[in-house]
Amino acid sequence: MLITLEFRDFKMTVINLPECDEILLDNNDGVLTITLNRPHKRNAMNITLVEELMAVFDAVVNDFTIRAIVLRGAAGNFCAGADISGMNRGGSEEQAAKATWEFNRLFGRMITKANNASQVVITLLEGAVLGGGFGLACISDIAIADKNAKFALPETGLGIIPAQIAPFVVARIGLTQARRLALIAERIDGEAAKELGIVHYTTFTSEQQQQQLEKVLQGVRRCAPEANAVTKALMLKVGRIEHETLLDQAADAFCESVRSKEGQEGTKAFLEKRLPVWAHKL
Amino acid sequence: MLITLEFRDFKMTVINLPECDEILLDNNDGVLTITLNRPHKRNAMNITLVEELMAVFDAVVNDFTIRAIVLRGAAGNFCAGADISGMNRGGSEEQAAKATWEFNRLFGRMITKANNASQVVITLLEGAVLGGGFGLACISDIAIADKNAKFALPETGLGIIPAQIAPFVVARIGLTQARRLALIAERIDGEAAKELGIVHYTTFTSEQQQQQLEKVLQGVRRCAPEANAVTKALMLKVGRIEHETLLDQAADAFCESVRSKEGQEGTKAFLEKRLPVWAHKL
Amino acid sequence: MLITLEFRDFKMTVINLPECDEILLDNNDGVLTITLNRPHKRNAMNITLVEELMAVFDAVVNDFTIRAIVLRGAAGNFCAGADISGMNRGGSEEQAAKATWEFNRLFGRMITKANNASQVVITLLEGAVLGGGFGLACISDIAIADKNAKFALPETGLGIIPAQIAPFVVARIGLTQARRLALIAERIDGEAAKELGIVHYTTFTSEQQQQQLEKVLQGVRRCAPEANAVTKALMLKVGRIEHETLLDQAADAFCESVRSKEGQEGTKAFLEKRLPVWAHKL
Numbered sequence: 001m002l003i004t005l006e007f008r009d010f011k012m013t014v015i016n017l018p019e020c021d022e023i024l025l026d027n028n029d030g031v032l033t034i035t036l037n038r039p040h041k042r043n044a045m046n047i048t049l050v051e052e053l054m055a056v057f058d059a060v061v062n063d064f065t066i067r068a069i070v071l072r073g074a075a076g077n078f079c080a081g082a083d084i085s086g087m088n089r090g091g092s093e094e095q096a097a098k099a100t101w102e103f104n105r106l107f108g109r110m111i112t113k114a115n116n117a118s119q120v121v122i123t124l125l126e127g128a129v130l131g132g133g134f135g136l137a138c139i140s141d142i143a144i145a146d147k148n149a150k151f152a153l154p155e156t157g158l159g160i161i162p163a164q165i166a167p168f169v170v171a172r173i174g175l176t177q178a179r180r181l182a183l184i185a186e187r188i189d190g191e192a193a194k195e196l197g198i199v200h201y202t203t204f205t206s207e208q209q210q211q212q213l214e215k216v217l218q219g220v221r222r223c224a225p226e227a228n229a230v231t232k233a234l235m236l237k238v239g240r241i242e243h244e245t246l247l248d249q250a251a252d253a254f255c256e257s258v259r260s261k262e263g264q265e266g267t268k269a270f271l272e273k274r275l276p277v278w279a280h281k282l
Numbered sequence: 283m284l285i286t287l288e289f290r291d292f293k294m295t296v297i298n299l300p301e302c303d304e305i306l307l308d309n310n311d312g313v314l315t316i317t318l319n320r321p322h323k324r325n326a327m328n329i330t331l332v333e334e335l336m337a338v339f340d341a342v343v344n345d346f347t348i349r350a351i352v353l354r355g356a357a358g359n360f361c362a363g364a365d366i367s368g369m370n371r372g373g374s375e376e377q378a379a380k381a382t383w384e385f386n387r388l389f390g391r392m393i394t395k396a397n398n399a400s401q402v403v404i405t406l407l408e409g410a411v412l413g414g415g416f417g418l419a420c421i422s423d424i425a426i427a428d429k430n431a432k433f434a435l436p437e438t439g440l441g442i443i444p445a446q447i448a449p450f451v452v453a454r455i456g457l458t459q460a461r462r463l464a465l466i467a468e469r470i471d472g473e474a475a476k477e478l479g480i481v482h483y484t485t486f487t488s489e490q491q492q493q494q495l496e497k498v499l500q501g502v503r504r505c506a507p508e509a510n511a512v513t514k515a516l517m518l519k520v521g522r523i524e525h526e527t528l529l530d531q532a533a534d535a536f537c538e539s540v541r542s543k544e545g546q547e548g549t550k551a552f553l554e555k556r557l558p559v560w561a562h563k564l
Numbered sequence: 565m566l567i568t569l570e571f572r573d574f575k576m577t578v579i580n581l582p583e584c585d586e587i588l589l590d591n592n593d594g595v596l597t598i599t600l601n602r603p604h605k606r607n608a609m610n611i612t613l614v615e616e617l618m619a620v621f622d623a624v625v626n627d628f629t630i631r632a633i634v635l636r637g638a639a640g641n642f643c644a645g646a647d648i649s650g651m652n653r654g655g656s657e658e659q660a661a662k663a664t665w666e667f668n669r670l671f672g673r674m675i676t677k678a679n680n681a682s683q684v685v686i687t688l689l690e691g692a693v694l695g696g697g698f699g700l701a702c703i704s705d706i707a708i709a710d711k712n713a714k715f716a717l718p719e720t721g722l723g724i725i726p727a728q729i730a731p732f733v734v735a736r737i738g739l740t741q742a743r744r745l746a747l748i749a750e751r752i753d754g755e756a757a758k759e760l761g762i763v764h765y766t767t768f769t770s771e772q773q774q775q776q777l778e779k780v781l782q783g784v785r786r787c788a789p790e791a792n793a794v795t796k797a798l799m800l801k802v803g804r805i806e807h808e809t810l811l812d813q814a815a816d817a818f819c820e821s822v823r824s825k826e827g828q829e830g831t832k833a834f835l836e837k838r839l840p841v842w843a844h845k846l
Contacts, residue, residue, distance in 0.1 A: 156505035159548025163536035184501025219748025223720035254727035266723025438787035441830025445818035466783025
């Protein structure tokens with residue numbers, strides 16, 4: 001650990017993660033595991049859970065002592081979507097409508113924040129991966145799915161719409177497959193999810209899933225954390241700003257990375273035929 | 283049928299579908315089947331056919347008594363593209379050029395309209411799926427292809443270009459595969475079309491195709507028609523308007539859907555553990 | 565050859581290809597083969613090589629005596645990326661930073677130019693396809709890979725970023741797979757590259773690769789060169805200009821193509837049931 005501390009400008013204080021009721025947090029060896037913990041609802045998300053997720057993502061922005069964020073669900077399900085059961089109680093019709101709007105929009109803000117996380121976000125998908133849970137899967141940098149996981153966008157079957165989710169599904173798998181999944185609410189398994197490009201790896205057992213996660217984490221550790229964060233931010237800009245402007249910005253970022261501590265250490269390690277400091281397990 | 287009529291603000295009048303010469307129309311049980319009917323030309327599209335298609339799509343905008351539009355070709359071929367044989371007759375060179383421009387652009391308008399249809403558009407693809415026929419396949423929400431169907435963009439082999447089609451092909455399968463198919467005019471079969479993401483399902487026989495269609499229609503019926511239309515419109519906006527603005531609009535649409543008749547019925551049916559009214563076969 | 569010369573407005577002069585040190589050029593039968601020739605560096609690109617590539621692409625703009633450009637590497641590797649070893653020597657820190665920026669940005673200009681080439685660009689991928697080499701693969705119209713080729717974006721493992729490359733990788737395979745490959749620096753083989761849509765064909769031996777190339781070249785020859793160039797330019801505009809405007813421009817281009825020598829010859833050949841002149845091997 002010391003070698004790393006000497007190397008980068010680490011936050012020396014213990015990270016201030018928020019107190020949470022609906023999610024479990026485990027921060028260990030540079031990996032922050034977030035477990036959605038409402039098993040009685042197959043981890044469907046209520047307002048509290050969404051706000052807690054946002055608070056966690058806020059707390060760790062640019063904190064590179066955390067290299068990866070693993071997102072999973074408790075008790076065999078990833079997430080069954082939004083839990084609107086507690087929402088519409090009391091108040092006028094106008095107040096109810098406002099509350100509905102706010103909850104829906106909040107979810108979009110959370111998922112946007114998760115999409116832009118500085119760290120590598122890894123989802124472990126099993127059981128129900130529905131609606132908003134499907135949306136969360138779509139913003140992970142790496143998704144590992146159980147072959148028997150059930151993916152679906154069931155919203156229109158309930159007369160409502162996958163509102164905040166749709167843009168992330170289209171970004172993930174393109175219009176062609178997004179249309180199909182949304183308009184006939186087809187339920188697909190992990191293997192089909194891999195074929196459609198929703199997930200990157202599939203596994204049969206939780207032991208295999210853990211092994212695949214460990215392999216991915218090895219890859220994460222090989223890559224410099226700040227360089228990873230910059231690369232991810234760059235990729236997320238593609239198509240949103242003009243091509244030549246993006247390439248100019250990319251050259252700026254490249255120069256900074258070459259001259260950064262990471263860039264200096266990376267080149268030196270390469271010439272000295274040793275692992276760079278960030279590749280050591282924290 | 284009555285329960286449905288009580289539920290939604292159905293158009294009580296019989297739908298006014300236009301009289302057509304080059305296509306056949308069959309409106310049955312909520313499914314409008316359009317058959318391109320120029321078998322002597324492998325259903326290549328002339329101006330009349332394109333105008334008739336547009337008139338039909340115009341006639342059914344937001345008509346949710348129609349849940350799905352099935353697009354197919356007569357006599358074993360889907361569509362061999364544009365039929366320009368009848369176009370350049372008579373007139374000055376300037377008039378001919380104008381007519382060419384108008385016919386080409388008209389096709390783009392038709393395909394844009396079909397892409398934005400309020401209903402779920404399903405294509406049944408067999409035999410020739412060429413040029414403009416390939417373009418039509420690319421705007422369907424669900425595409426079911428015979429494994430031996432022949433897909434190609436043969437335009438540049440004739441010294442012309444897949445002008446109005448190219449944008450829809452790129453939207454369907456991305457630049458990488460679009461470049462390949464257009465620049466070497468490669469002919470691929472249904473199975474390869476599924477691998478490239480042009481179609482969703484492949485079948486061997488017309489009996490299997492009919493079974494797959496029936497399964498898809500079951501899915502369509504499970505999903506609320508207005509919610510489906512709104513979801514589709516939302517997905518088609520992705521990448522065309524700014525991200526946060528889109529999510530704001532999506533929250534508006536979500537609120538409307540929750541408070542709509544469909545949203546109310548959907549929630550009620552879910553709690554009462556019964557199918558919502560729209561799920562009954564019309 | 566004569567029939568072709570009579571047909572199009574060929575440049576009758578011998579093409580003025582630049583003198584090159586780091587690449588080999590072979591212009592034969594309408595196919596320009598460019599071989600990256602720094603085998604001691606696994607063909608990693610220095611400034612000279614990048615400038616030579618740009619000069620070649622500049623020299624052949626709209627030269628349709630060249631139908632295809634084949635890009636490959638010497639001695640069993642395609643390209644191991646950028647060679648920055650010769651870059652940072654001497655000068656002030658400010659000069660060094662400026663040189664770094666310029667070299668990085670130059671690579672983006674080169675790859676943009678290659679992406680927009682008037683001819684069909686074909687890459688033959690084997691051995692190392694890393695970093696900038698991966699980027700070059702991503703702009704080819706047709707990519708043929710050896711099953712054992714090694715594709716990776718190793719930059720962040722060195723503490724730097726795939727700056728000019730990232731936008732082309734995202735355009736090629738989408739955000740989902742681009743994130744994965746960049747953030748864990750996963751090394752994949754030719755077969756996986758085909759699954760992800762980086763390449764179109766895979767082969768086992770160099771003999772098979774040659775056969776596949778010959779098949780692709782047959783396809784290229786079937787397609788009219790100017791029509792191909794216009795189609796490619798059109799496809800590259802998708803998503804960059806407004807939909808209806810693009811379709812208007814496409815109709816303009818369609819009219820021109822119909823009235824061009826190619827369009828006239830193509831229609832005539834079709835009616836006369838013979839190959840158009842451009843389909844003859846040069």
